[in-house]
Amino acid sequence: xxxxxxxxxxxxxxxxxxxxxxxxxxxxxxxxxxxxxxxxxxxxxxxxxxxxxxxxxxxxxxxxxxxxxxxxxxxxxxxxxxxxxxxxxxxxxxxxxxxxxxxxxxxxxxxxxxxxxxxxxxxxxxxxxxxxxxxxxxxxxxxxxxxxxxxxxxxxxxxxxxxxxxxxxxxxxxxxxxxxxxxxxxxxxxxxxxxxxxxxxxxxxxxxxxxxxxxxxxxxxxxxxxxxxxxxxxxxxxxxxxxxxxxxxxxxxxxxxxxxxxxxxxxxxxxxxxxxxxxxxxxxxxxxxxxxxx
Amino acid sequence: xxxxxxxxxxxxxxxxxxxxxxxxxxxxxxxxxxxxxxxxxxxxxxxxxxxxxxxxxxxxxxxxxxxxxxxxxxxxxxxxxxxxxxxxxxxxxxxxxxxxxxxxxxxxxxxxxxxxxxxxxxxxxxxxxxxxxxxxxxxxxxxxxxxxxxxxxxxxxxxxxxxxxxxxxxxxxxxxxxxxxxxxxxxxxxxxxxxxxxxxxxxxxxxxxxxxxxxxxxxxxxxxxxxxxxxxxxxxxxxxxxxxxxxxxxxxxxxxxxxxxxxxxxxxxxxxxxxxxxxxxxxxxxxxxxxxxx
Numbered sequence: 001x002x003x004x005x006x007x008x009x010x011x012x013x014x015x016x017x018x019x020x021x022x023x024x025x026x027x028x029x030x031x032x033x034x035x036x037x038x039x040x041x042x043x044x045x046x047x048x049x050x051x052x053x054x055x056x057x058x059x060x061x062x063x064x065x066x067x068x069x070x071x072x073x074x075x076x077x078x079x080x081x082x083x084x085x086x087x088x089x090x091x092x093x094x095x096x097x098x099x100x101x102x103x104x105x106x107x108x109x110x111x112x113x114x115x116x117x118x119x120x121x122x123x124x125x126x127x128x129x130x131x132x133x134x135x136x137x138x139x140x141x142x143x144x145x146x147x148x149x150x151x152x153x154x155x156x157x158x159x160x161x162x163x164x165x166x167x168x169x170x171x172x173x174x175x176x177x178x179x180x181x182x183x184x185x186x187x188x189x190x191x192x193x194x195x196x197x198x199x200x201x202x203x204x205x206x207x208x209x210x211x212x213x214x215x216x217x218x219x220x221x222x223x224x225x226x227x228x229x230x231x232x233x234x235x236x237x238x239x240x241x242x243x244x245x246x247x248x249x250x251x252x253x254x255x256x257x258x259x260x261x262x263x264x265x266x267x268x269x270x271x272x273x274x275x276x277x278x279x280x281x282x283x284x285x286x287x288x289x290x291x292x293x294x
Numbered sequence: 295x296x297x298x299x300x301x302x303x304x305x306x307x308x309x310x311x312x313x314x315x316x317x318x319x320x321x322x323x324x325x326x327x328x329x330x331x332x333x334x335x336x337x338x339x340x341x342x343x344x345x346x347x348x349x350x351x352x353x354x355x356x357x358x359x360x361x362x363x364x365x366x367x368x369x370x371x372x373x374x375x376x377x378x379x380x381x382x383x384x385x386x387x388x389x390x391x392x393x394x395x396x397x398x399x400x401x402x403x404x405x406x407x408x409x410x411x412x413x414x415x416x417x418x419x420x421x422x423x424x425x426x427x428x429x430x431x432x433x434x435x436x437x438x439x440x441x442x443x444x445x446x447x448x449x450x451x452x453x454x455x456x457x458x459x460x461x462x463x464x465x466x467x468x469x470x471x472x473x474x475x476x477x478x479x480x481x482x483x484x485x486x487x488x489x490x491x492x493x494x495x496x497x498x499x500x501x502x503x504x505x506x507x508x509x510x511x512x513x514x515x516x517x518x519x520x521x522x523x524x525x526x527x528x529x530x531x532x533x534x535x536x537x538x539x540x541x542x543x544x545x546x547x548x549x550x551x552x553x554x555x556x557x558x559x560x561x562x563x564x565x566x567x568x569x570x571x572x573x574x575x576x577x578x579x580x581x582x583x584x585x586x587x588x
Contacts (some may be wrong), residue, residue: 022395062395064324065366065402070368071357094390096418098448098521101316108359126420127446128453143315152421153393159422163468164460172467174457227392 126250153200153223201229225252314544447494447517495523
């Protein structure tokens with residue numbers, strides 16, 4: 001089961017880090033020719049730098065759609081390359097729609113060609129069960145997983161998500177409860193279902209509430225690094241033994257070569273800087289989580 | 295201003311209908327070769343059949359992403375063809391993310407290559423202002439528009455959207471209030487802003503509430519036809535003179551050739567059936583709305 005396998009990889013690597021391949025051409029440095037080709041080369045270098053350090057990558061499709069012609073191919077090629085190097089691949093696409101249309105998105109990302117190299121996707125649950133279950137069904141049929149947005153890492157996430165409901169819950173707690181329901185019949189041997197949640201590192205109090213409320217949900221945790229989340233803040237996203245979550249870092253790893261003069265005369269410095277940043281992040285997370293074990 | 299121009303086209307055509315090009319290869323009938331090419335041919339036939347009857351098309355990107363390689367190109371080619379025939383083009387992509395990533399999606403669909411042939415897009419506001427405003431800013435800079443999901447047409451939309459908040463509002467009313475705020479500084483001459491709302495035809499009571507609460511928001515209204523909405527139900531989505539909204543119909547027009555034996559021996563029957571269905575829908579809407587006027 002996908003979340004069991006991901007959990008085992010995290011234990012093996014002693015590293016609950018996901019490298020976010022939100023690759024803007026601006027991060028790539030000087031290049032000639034097609035931006036999609038340049039982004040793909042850069043991504044391969046980053047994957048080569050981290051493939052034996054981290055268990056997973058998260059590929060943010062918006063950056064690829066913004067490349068124009070060839071961008072979506074670059075997204076799928078990046079997923080394929082990361083998969084071929086043994087990494088779990090999370091497609092961060094936050095798709096959502098009514099049932100029949102959600103089934104088309106599931107087909108695009110969890111089945112057939114898309115599903116070949118994608119293990120998990122992010123989705124948005126604003127439409128309720130019938131917009132979510134087509135993804136869950138496709139995930140079950142193909143041993144994939146989904147992460148539903150619950151409490152997002154951005155500054156204004158509370159405008160809707162933190163609102164109090166008449167029944168005393170917040171909107172994000174309600175979404176969290178629905179996620180537990182959607183995943184209820186697919187809990188793996190470590191206690192987590194294939195329907196997980198996106199819970200931002202930037203909101204530790206809310207994460208603590210959700211961690212207690214969602215015992216069977218594996219968390220995808222954005223917001224570490226550039227967005228302001230640190231290891232101490234996100235420890236509440238994990239259960240005992242440092243299990244039950246994976247922390248994304250995009251710019252902190254992708255742009256590591258831009259943060260120090262020591263890389264300035266090195267060709268393709270991301271080949272080295274990304275690894276150094278990933279190792280530093282691993283040490284930072286482990287300093288708070290301790291040894292990761294089932 | 296885009297919503298003024300769309301409103302004028304609706305008045306000129308006396309038809310607040312949007313044809314949904316949610317084209318599954320299954321709708322296309324027998325074809326040889328590439329499904330994306332077959333879908334594109336079919337879409338051109340439908341556009342040719344309706345371009346002088348309706349003001350707009352809505353192209354649902356999920357169906358194109360599900361086509362695999364070449365699918366997204368088919369989406370953009372379809373947008374380009376509809377635009378070239380004088381139609382307003384709504385990209386139904388329901389994108390959403392944190393600010394920096396939302397800006398990438400805005401680049402993909404409202405600026406540069408994507409923006410060339412797209413007038414309006416749908417987005418999901420679960421992340422709050424900083425996930426929405428990059429789309430709004432791109433829309434302002436390029437005279438485009440956005441539709442934010444408020445009350446969706448699907449059966450389970452109420453699971454989250456209908457929940458009562460502690461302040462007495464529902465979640466969908468809260469989202470509607472935010473939409474009015476996001477669009478507040480871009481109201482055109484007919485009183486509608488470039489930040490509109492998706493409000494399902496299938497929920498007339500909720501539509502009535504939202505229409506009163508969101509005086510400056512233009513509504514994109516899904517759910518007519520196959521999903522169960524009819525003209526009487528959706529009249530509450532409109533303001534005086536039949537203004538302030540556009541009704542989408544996808545399967546009812548795309549699959550019209552499958553509903554009668556009279557098309558069974560006609561080659562490319564969608565060339566005729568789609569027009570007949572669009573004219574019938576126009577008459578149906580006008581029977582309830584009366585003459586559309588500013």
